[in-house]
Amino acid sequence: MNVEFINPFLVSLINVISTMATIELTPGKPQLKNHDIAKGDVSGLMGMISPKTRGSLSITFEQSLILEIMNNMLGEKPESINEDITDLVGEITNMVTGGAKNLLSEKGYDFDMATPAVVSGKNHTISHKARGKKIMMPFSHKHGNVFIEICFEDV
Amino acid sequence: MNVEFINPFLVSLINVISTMATIELTPGKPQLKNHDIAKGDVSGLMGMISPKTRGSLSITFEQSLILEIMNNMLGEKPESINEDITDLVGEITNMVTGGAKNLLSEKGYDFDMATPAVVSGKNHTISHKARGKKIMMPFSHKHGNVFIEICFEDV
Numbered sequence: 686m687n688v689e690f691i692n693p694f695l696v697s698l699i700n701v702i703s704t705m706a707t708i709e710l711t712p713g714k715p716q717l718k719n720h721d722i723a724k725g726d727v728s729g730l731m732g733m734i735s736p737k738t739r740g741s742l743s744i745t746f747e748q749s750l751i752l753e754i755m756n757n758m759l760g761e762k763p764e765s766i767n768e769d770i771t772d773l774v775g776e777i778t779n780m781v782t783g784g785a786k787n788l789l790s791e792k793g794y795d796f797d798m799a800t801p802a803v804v805s806g807k808n809h810t811i812s813h814k815a816r817g818k819k820i821m822m823p824f825s826h827k828h829g830n831v832f833i834e835i836c837f838e839d840v
Numbered sequence: 841m842n843v844e845f846i847n848p849f850l851v852s853l854i855n856v857i858s859t860m861a862t863i864e865l866t867p868g869k870p871q872l873k874n875h876d877i878a879k880g881d882v883s884g885l886m887g888m889i890s891p892k893t894r895g896s897l898s899i900t901f902e903q904s905l906i907l908e909i910m911n912n913m914l915g916e917k918p919e920s921i922n923e924d925i926t927d928l929v930g931e932i933t934n935m936v937t938g939g940a941k942n943l944l945s946e947k948g949y950d951f952d953m954a955t956p957a958v959v960s961g962k963n964h965t966i967s968h969k970a971r972g973k974k975i976m977m978p979f980s981h982k983h984g985n986v987f988i989e990i991c992f993e994d995v
Contacts (some may be wrong), residue, residue, distance in 0.1 A: 690974015732896065732954025741887065741957040768967070775969030799887025799954055800894040800971075800993060806964025812923070814930030815955035838955060 689792065691715050694833055695822050697784030698744065700833075701777055706757035710831065713823035722810045723821055723832035727751055727766050729778030730811070732799035733837075740815045740837030744778055748807075750829030771803040778803070781833075845946065846870050849988055852939030852979050853899065856932055857986075861912040868978035877965045878976055878987035882906055882921050884933030885966070887954035888992075895992030898966045899933055906985030926958040933958070936988075963987065 695712055700710050725745035733740050746754075751770055756762035763770060778801040786796060791805050804811070813836035822833040842919040851869055857863050880900035888895050901909075904923055906923040911917035918925060941951060959966070967989035968974050 728959070730885050730887075730896075730957050730959075730968075732885075732889070733941050734887070734889050734954050735950050739952070739954050741885075741955050743957060771967045772969070775967070779969075797889050797894070799889050800896050800970045800991065802885050802898060802991075803967045803969060804885075804959045804964055805967070806959075806961040809959055809961025809964050812926045812930070812960070813955070814934075814958060814960045830984070831852070836955070 690789065690794065691731050691820055691822065693785040693788035694742070694835060697781045697788065698824065698831070698833055700784060701780045702754065702760035706754040708754060708757055710794045710824040710826050713825060717818055718819040718821040718834060722780065723823070723834060724810050725832065726805065726807055727770060727774050728804045728809065728811055729774045729801050730804065731778050731782045731801050732801070733782070733796045735794070736840070738796070738837045738839055740817065740835060741811070741813050742782060742835045743772070743811045744781060744832065745811065745832045745834070746774065747829035747831070750826055750831055753828040766805045771805055774803045775801040784811060845944065845949065846975055846977065848943035849897070849936065849990060850941040852936045852943065853979065853986070853988055855939060856907065856935045860903040861909040863909060863912055863981060865979040868980060870977045872973055873874050873976040873989060878978070878989060879963050880987065881960065881962055882925060882929050883959045883964065883966055884929045884956050885959065886933050886937045886956050888937070888951045890949070890951035891995070893951070893992045893994055895970045895972065895990060896968050897937060897988065897990045898968070899929070900966065900987045901929065901991070902984035902986070905981055905986055908983040921960045926960055929958045930956040938950060971975050
């Protein structure tokens with residue numbers, strides 16, 4: 686898994702959040718994930734399959750940031766994570782994966798997306814179990830952090 | 841989504857847990873999931889794609905039950921959910937989905953599996969965001985409960 690493959694996900698998240706909520710995320714350095722774990726409060730997960738690889742992606746938000754995104758989009762800020770927020774995280778997960786899929790398709794990498802599932806629970810963690818390297822991409826904002834993690838294995 | 845499609849997942853979970861851990865789960869009645877939510881402590885998630893549908897599956901365990909499964913398999917019982925447990929839940933998710941895939945293939949339904957991601961976090965919930973009916977299958981055991989949820993949408 687190389688930078689050419691990682692960057693489209695990074696670019697896509699920044700674009701989606703900027704476009705939807707006029708919030709500009711600051712990307713940190715993508716890193717191989719070993720034992721450090723991204724914790725958060727609500728996560729979108731997506732399975733991906735291509736003829737040669739398969740894998741999973743997660744986008745994990747801290748509550749304070751996703752509530753601010755909702756506030757910027759709709760002018761209303763729930764007190765905690767409710768069904769409107771999990772719907773929003775599912776939609777963001779679809780849009781980020783779809784955006785990366787389009788960017789990668791232009792480079793000759795094609796994959797199919799499954800459908801998103803959204804986890805909510807204070808301080809949960811996610812372990813991707815594909816037999817391949819796990820890449821974590823951190824993003825920061827004054828209202829909180831968000832992490833993308835992806836992992837692929839050869840079929 | 842009909843019984844013919846649901847039963848292979850139900851049968852597969854019962855078989856996998858019985859074979860791996862000699863624990864006999866008692867299946868409850870599969871139900872359309874509306875607003876009642878399956879809560880648990882560790883979940884395996886899997887994306888699935890076929891030419892005509894795509895969706896997601898989750899298997900959510902209460903901590904007490906997954907620790908007992910580990911104990912029956914390996915004779916050791918961690919005090920809480922650790923990486924051995926999330927590896928086990930990932931493997932169970934692979935085996936249950938793979939078993940259902942084989943049973944469904946015999947009936948002419950073929951799908952591809954992504955790779956599992958495992959969520960750990962006390963009392964987390966999962967919302968499947970495919971645009972289709974959500975089915976929940978509860979299973980009980982004296983050591984705790986486990987739930988399968990699946991959701992598919994037409995492509």
